[in-house]
Amino acid sequence: MDIRKTLIRPVAMPASSSSAVVTPIMPAVVYASDSPDALDAQYEGRSPGYTYAREGHPNADILARRIDALEEMEGGIVTGSGMAAVAVVLMGLLRAGDHVLGADQLYGRSLRMMKEDLPRMGIATSLADPTDAAAMEAALRPETKLVLIELVSNPTLRIADLDGIAALCKARGILLAVDNTFTTPAAIAPVTRGADIVIHSVTKLLAGHADVTLGWVAARDPEVAQRLRVFAVTTGMTASPFDCWLAERGLMTFPLRFDRAQQTAQRLSEFLSGRAGVARVLYPGRADHPDAARAQSVLRGNPGTMLSFELEGGRAAANAFTEAAKGIAFAPTLGDVGTTLSHPASSSHRALTAEGRAALGISEGFFRVSLGLEDPDALLACFADGLDAARQARG
Known part of the structure; x- marks a missing residue:
């Protein structure tokens, strides 16, 4: 026997008249297509499928769809961490000359990104009290493109004036991003109260077992969602299939x-x-x-x-x-x-x-x-x- 022949791919999956009760782990990094035309169809959205895991894989998409359903949204993407999801929003949507207004009690690393990283890229930032919509309004500028808040602040647990801030952003044509990690969709789906973008550190309550590091982000507007996805893929903010599988398991409880x-x-x-x-x-x-x-x-x-x-x-x-x-x-x-x-x-x-x-x-x-x-x-x-x-x- 020529043992080299036994190593040639692909090998067909075993036939079965039954199906798995739980999602299998699918760790493949690359996927084979039938032809260049078939690959074009995938990249152009005319045919479903996967090409390279950095651009998406089944376990990430399955987890994303489950969180989408909880948050009453569509088209969410899973990232390698909660901060990756925050970075996708801030860096994927803003450019030099823009201004972003943040709540003054964001997670520590979000504050650092606001204060140190974004200004290096020519993006202006400022902070205001999210419990006071008037204070947030006073901090807006003509070049403000995005407002980022946590509905319940970390760590003092103050409650943002979501309705007031959402109305303000809608009137000014400003995107409102809400980090819903603390509150979770068990308490509220922010998109139903005017949020344009919702963020999660899936690492926390959604996965729930301190054994994965993941994030999730979704946008109401499909065009905004596509910009987020492209930036995440380009910068390699990919989540591992195993972490996605663990998080889906945790999400069940x-x-x-x-x-x-x-x-x-x-x-x-x-x-x-x-x-x-x-x-x-x-x-x-x-x-x-x-x-x-x-x-x-x-x-x-x-x-x-x-x-x-x-x-x-x-x-x-x-x-x-x-x-x-x-x-x-x-x-x-x-x-x-x-x-x-x-x-x-x-x-x-x-x-x-x-x-x-x-x-x-x-x-x-x-x-x-x-x-x-x-x-x-x-x-x-x-x-x-x-x-x-x-x-x-x-x-």
């Missing part, structure tokens, strides 16, 4: 995980409120939240799985809390099946000055909590241990 974690978040907010050494608790489901009325209206009774609180005693109390709260991962992420604790001053917002963090309400004792699926009573006991240690550290 997303509603159950969201509901359970949201219930625990409500309990934790009640547990922390009024405790000695806790300066404040921020949770959109609480009546004392600064945007409580808006949260009820915009989030449709789903205040979410994220909670923030501030300890008295600064960094010393923060260190003592994290060291004593055994069983709670101290990690700069969110949306995992396990509860995670984040300290913005030392992680997501460490690039800001102390004065800059203070202006946002972020102190050395400030924590953000992403609730997971643990037994709520056991979780509260961990928090109690942390609070006791923080109290001792304060003396």
Whole structure:
């Protein structure tokens, strides 16, 4: 036998009268076409198919379609990370001479891109308070082409005036991009309230197991969506098939995980409120939240799985809390099946000055909590241990 003949491609898939119940992993990087005419038809959109994985592959498209359905959109694309999705929007749609207005409490890396990377490309940027549509309007310029907000800010959980900002953008012909990572489509589909572009870090609640890094972005206007896709393909922001497969698997339990974690978040907010050494608790489901009325209206009774609180005693109390709260991962992420604790001053917002963090309400004792699926009573006991240690550290 000439063993070289056994290595020649292609080999036909085995015939089967049944089909897989779950999506298979399809890791192929390249795809063969029948002829140059057939390849032309694919590139020109007259025939479906794949050519090269950087330009798209089945696992990414399957995941994108599932998230599209949740967000009531079409034509979304999956990227290699949430920040890649943000970059696709900011760099794929803007050019030198344009201006973009961002919310002043975006994710730390989004802020860095706004403040440092875009200006290097000749794109002007500024920030304003998204809870105040008048403040956002005052920051607009004639050359403003895009507004970027997070519906629920990271990490102080303020609620943007989505309706006011959407009306403002529509009147001015400005694109509105909403990062819906914190809120998720379980709470709201921003496109139904006037958003033109929706962004997700799929890494977080949608995938939900802290084992993939992915993003997703979709645009209401097909022409805008095509510009996003072309930029993503050109710059190689491709997601791996395996990560897409894992994320699709995680997405199947997303509603159950969201509901359970949201219930625990409500309990934790009640547990922390009024405790000695806790300066404040921020949770959109609480009546004392600064945007409580808006949260009820915009989030449709789903205040979410994220909670923030501030300890008295600064960094010393923060260190003592994290060291004593055994069983709670101290990690700069969110949306995992396990509860995670984040300290913005030392992680997501460490690039800001102390004065800059203070202006946002972020102190050395400030924590953000992403609730997971643990037994709520056991979780509260961990928090109690942390609070006791923080109290001792304060003396």
